[in-house]
Amino acid sequence: MSPNESALVTRWESFVQKTQQRFDETLTESTQLLIEQLQDTDYDYQTVFRTWSAVKNQIFQLIDTIDNAWNHKVEPLLKKEGDAWYTVRLSVGDIENNLHQRLEVHDLYIQGKLSELQYQHLLPNVNKDYNCTQCGAIVRINPKIFRAQYITCNACNTTNTIDLETNYVHLVHQLESIAAYQNLELFKTMQSALAELQAERPPAPEHLWNAYQTAYENYQNAKLESLQTLRTLSEEEVQTKREKFQNELNEFINIQKHNKYGEN
Numbered sequence: 001m002s003p004n005e006s007a008l009v010t011r012w013e014s015f016v017q018k019t020q021q022r023f024d025e026t027l028t029e030s031t032q033l034l035i036e037q038l039q040d041t042d043y044d045y046q047t048v049f050r051t052w053s054a055v056k057n058q059i060f061q062l063i064d065t066i067d068n069a070w071n072h073k074v075e076p077l078l079k080k081e082g083d084a085w086y087t088v089r090l091s092v093g094d095i096e097n098n099l100h101q102r103l104e105v106h107d108l109y110i111q112g113k114l115s116e117l118q119y120q121h122l123l124p125n126v127n128k129d130y131n132c133t134q135c136g137a138i139v140r141i142n143p144k145i146f147r148a149q150y151i152t153c154n155a156c157n158t159t160n161t162i163d164l165e166t167n168y169v170h171l172v173h174q175l176e177s178i179a180a181y182q183n184l185e186l187f188k189t190m191q192s193a194l195a196e197l198q199a200e201r202p203p204a205p206e207h208l209w210n211a212y213q214t215a216y217e218n219y220q221n222a223k224l225e226s227l228q229t230l231r232t233l234s235e236e237e238v239q240t241k242r243e244k245f246q247n248e249l250n251e252f253i254n255i256q257k258h259n260k261y262g263e264n
């Protein structure tokens with residue numbers, strides 16, 4: 001590598017490092033900010049979610065600066081100096097992929113964390129003793145059912161209709177996020193297995209396909225178990241969810257491994 005090339009590569013590496021540092025700082029600072037905003041807005045998830053979407057856009061733009069700087073500045077300059085550009089270019093995609101993967105994990109983390117905080121905040125308002133309208137005896141609801149409940153009083157047999165707080169009922173849409181958040185390590189294992197698979201020139205070796213399939217099923221099964229600790233699911237609902245994630249896996253394998261579309 002010529003001195004001119006060395007100097008350009010050093011500048012490039014320092015730019016990449018600063019961008020990665022900015023990426024880390026943005027994740028850390030925004031996490032703190034979002035949690036504070038959730039508390040300050042009295043747990044208004046939608047507002048905080050909009051803030052996170054805006055932050056996420058900024059992070060996407062930050063990741064794009066790597067590609068832009070490389071394509072429009074660094075590579076043209078390096079090409080004038082010799083062949084070193086070729087080796088450096090091989091790493092550009094990896095740097096970006098790595099940041100996109102970390103952002104994907106962090107996105108699950110944020111949505112799950114905020115949802116869990118909201119859940120913990122709202123649960124005590126709902127999961128408490130209620131009094132029978134007829135005799136005043138204590139009746140209890142099932143907090144794993146996210147709708148109005150009809151509870152028969154043990155003392156006088158009156159059926160009480162108990163409406164749950166609307167905000168709590170709406171939480172039903174965020175339970176999947178909480179379940180994903182509770183299994184982030186398994187998600188990361190699945191993500192790495194997929195990255196390894198996709199880094200191979202097709203056809204990828206069978207053991208990588210098996211590793212991905214195992215990691216996928218481990219994550220999905222654990223997520224489903226977590227979901228069941230939060231919400232009462234009927235056997236049919238559990239079965240439907242299992243079939244859905246198995247079908248998604250089969251479809252992915254058909255397309256990516258066998259180049260078959262629209263078959264099962």
Ligand SMILES: [Zn+2]
Pocket residue numbers: 132133134135136137153154155156157158
């Ligand atoms: Zn009663």
